Amino acid sequence: MNKNICVITGTRAEYGVLKPLLSEIGKNRNLNLQLVVMGMHLMREFGYSIDEIKKDGFKISAVVNNAYKEDSKSAMVVSLGKEMGALPSIFKKLNPEIVVTIGDRGEMLVAAMVAKVLGISVAHIHGGDVSGNVDDLFRHALTKISDFHFPATKKSKERILGFGEHPKYVWRVGALGLDSILKPGAFENKYGIDFSSRYILVVQHPVVSESGQAKQQAVQTLEAVKETGMKAIVVYPNADAGGRKIIEVIKEYEGVQGFKIFKNLPHDIFLFIMSNAAVMVGNSSSGIIEAASYKVPVVNIGSRQKGRERGSNVINVGHDKKAIKRAINRALFDKGFRKKLANVKNPYGDGRTARKIVKILQRVGKNELKIR
Template sequence: MSNKKIAVFTGTRAEYGLLYWILKGISASKYADLQLLVGGMHLSSEFGYTVNQIEKDGFDITDKLEFLLSSDSPVGISKSLGLAIMSAAEAFERNKPDVVVILGDRFEALAIAQAAMIAAIPIAHIHGGELTEALIDDSVRHAITKMSYLHFTATETYRKRVIQLGEQPLNVFNVGAPGIDNINKLPLMELNELANSLQIQLSHPFFLVTYHPVTLLADKADEELKSLLNALDKFPQYQVIFTYPNADTYGRNLIEILKTYQQKNPKRTFLLESMGQLRYLSAMKLASLVLGNSSSGIIEAPSCKVATVNIGDRQKGRLSADSVIDCIADESSIYQAIQYTLSEKIQNKLAHVVNPYGNGQASEKIVKKLIECELMKPTQKVFYDVS
């Protein structure tokens, strides 16, 4: 009997980090052949050309999908999505995988899912059932769920939501969040090692900041980021590491604002295109505080025993630990949230925080199910009515 051909798509640096141990597990299995499809931000020099890191990690890339345009307007994103569908369709025709693994809710993932669905290739979706009410990602995520055959959710609440969408309970698995596996498995760096690796003059204490566009409120993104920067000015004793925002609608505007801010504060702030998972999680564990609107502040930070100030509506609807403090995206609220989160009341709780996204081993569970599960054609899906 031939090995199961498992295709995995990655289009962003963060997504690749979450998929890393899944890729390792498939590669190591004697019952599966990995087909790695790489595209999007990985192939863009603007975002660090992170395909180099994938190859450095020892993975053989089956296909590189060139589709990301330099424009981040709604029209530009839609054109990139169309190119991604065409690129994925051609890759599937060449490689004929038995199943396609897709993580998350970005537009690239939607494109890959559409191409796989039309090619009648079963889709295994990771991180379905979640809510982010201020993003188009919410609609994208649920759309991918309806196109998928296997579902790997990060909590039991999310598992129930996928079933509520009509998916068969026997094909929906609560495995936890793969990102936590990295915290448990990677040899995280000490401060001097991290500073040397990043080639920056980093001292303690510092904040780790990631701020992405809010796709349904794109016209407010610049204003909200400036409010965050104004609040950070009130904590001059803290250095700040900024990571690039994603290639979402109008994301390049935010990059220019961050570049200007960093140039005005060259000794205190650092703006990095891509840190890679090891350095990013090392910085998270060493940081005094995680700020912004990235899911990593909600999913991974609690397992690093670091508090998060979650700003605005981008992650609205997600389950979160007690170490995550929500605030609205104005200067006063952000300032007060930082003050509160740095207080002894919150800091003393961190050692006992329970992460609702599990304790790790999600990747092993996903790989095991991918290899063992009998796959049917997507056209044979039957709607499960919870009533």
């Protein structure tokens, strides 16, 4: 009998990273892919990315309707509560042997908690990373709950081992988001983007602990980008507390000449747009993890990624218009920085992560449940 592998996804960005793994599991004769979709995927104002999952041909095994009703921390907690109430019956029906989680989001922590109470093994991708904000609490809690660990870097692996996890169940596999970079595919330009001229890619998410400042932070970023006079592609943020405040600001720039705004972009399209950007600006983990493989310079703003390992393509600044604009100019024109950029190495691996994870998932299971 095939081993049931249940993968959880709650956001468009995380789905894009997981997609190569979903494909590898789906085509493996010894594994049965189960996909549970929830959260931001079901929110039309953020692009309703469940449609993207269906279009990609993945069978959705279950849907948890826990979309946020408002832009607040309490709404996030209510959403997690709905998830916790829904998952026991879903897991009972699907009977997975392993539940696969990724990163540091609350949806993942709840899924892992429910799985462990029900005696189901948990695998965690991207454990051991440090972003330097409150999300680390969820990530490290996931590490302690999980049975099998797939960190991206040497430092992340060492951090997991430092938490007391058994070396036998910690595998450094690289960053899953890099798998798509090796297979970008043909790009059909149906998004009206002019690739013949340089543009700035902007992706800025809220930081939950700074949600009250999200609107002003977005203003500083977008004003700096506007003042460069360059074209810009702006992508909506995630749905965490403060996300709707950022969207309010983005909407004010819809009429700015040269600005193109997208609620959602398929991951492969997003990577293509990133690979051709003159510079990426904001606080997305894509700027930290994937951009180095394309040798794209990144202006990383604020605290959201402050603890992560990064390549020499990244310039760190605060939420200040003048500082952001200076950093953009440095990324584009500073000869010393451009020389470093040409030789940048990505610390997150070689882009063959999904295959490594699937090989391990085939050979581990319930008989290796962690006992505390």
